[in-house]
Amino acid sequence: MGRKFFVGGNWKCNGTTDQLKKIITTLNEGDVPSQDIVEVVLSPPYVFLGMVKDLLRPDFHVAAQNCWVKKGGAFTGEISAEMLANVDIPWVILGHSERRAILKESNEFVGDKVAYALSQGLKVIACIGETLEQRESGTTMEVVAAQTKAIAERVTNWDNVVLAYEPVWAIGTGKVATPAQAQEVHCELREWLEANVNSEVAASTRIIYGGSVTASNCQELGGQKDVDGFLVGGASLKPEFIDIIKASLVKSA
Numbered sequence: 001m002g003r004k005f006f007v008g009g010n011w012k013c014n015g016t017t018d019q020l021k022k023i024i025t026t027l028n029e030g031d032v033p034s035q036d037i038v039e040v041v042l043s044p045p046y047v048f049l050g051m052v053k054d055l056l057r058p059d060f061h062v063a064a065q066n067c068w069v070k071k072g073g074a075f076t077g078e079i080s081a082e083m084l085a086n087v088d089i090p091w092v093i094l095g096h097s098e099r100r101a102i103l104k105e106s107n108e109f110v111g112d113k114v115a116y117a118l119s120q121g122l123k124v125i126a127c128i129g130e131t132l133e134q135r136e137s138g139t140t141m142e143v144v145a146a147q148t149k150a151i152a153e154r155v156t157n158w159d160n161v162v163l164a165y166e167p168v169w170a171i172g173t174g175k176v177a178t179p180a181q182a183q184e185v186h187c188e189l190r191e192w193l194e195a196n197v198n199s200e201v202a203a204s205t206r207i208i209y210g211g212s213v214t215a216s217n218c219q220e221l222g223g224q225k226d227v228d229g230f231l232v233g234g235a236s237l238k239p240e241f242i243d244i245i246k247a248s249l250v251k252s253a
């Protein structure tokens, strides 16, 4: 199957030039497994993308945190996928729950964004996940299936898609999903892909977990059969991100 472990760092709307230079220096000095074992992608705010790309070690890559849903033009404040491609930004995070909740991005809108970004040659980290209320009412799988369906209906080639399962109740709360909870959803997502896309896509698409991942819980989470890596928020701005990248070794052992 060969799903390479993937560790993304989502810096969200955080950082100053000085703060980010400091964390980049730490990351650049970090002793981590090779690119054969783990793919590492850091996602700074737009204004710092160029600086981070220039300063970051060559084996780590960068991602934007969002892009416009179609070709650029009269869309004040937006950045288009073709602009990201033009300045050699290889990845983009789309459909993060903060954007779905606060900016009211619908499943269909996120699906359209994923398809357009892929059409422009970008690789996409597509985020899905349920709220606490949805989990407690037993609709987790229904919610993440609907989010995934909106992507699947618009995408034909999944080679450049990483699916990030980020339960909303675990994001920034310190309340991490248990390894069993993460594995259960990841496994069901893979089954969903098998039933609704095809078995090859189900076997090869990386499904990563996000939500309060830290150095202390990453080993156990990463050891789960269907957990192919992480999308890390808060801890990706700290030296412990190096330890989280090293958790990739649980899969190569």
Ligand SMILES: O=C(CO)COP(=O)(O)O
Residues within 6 Å of the ligand: 010, 096, 166, 170, 171, 172, 173, 174, 210, 211, 212, 213, 231, 232, 233, 234, 235
């Ligand atoms: O939203 C996240 C990554 O995209 C997760 O954030 P935290 O790791 O801070 O919970």
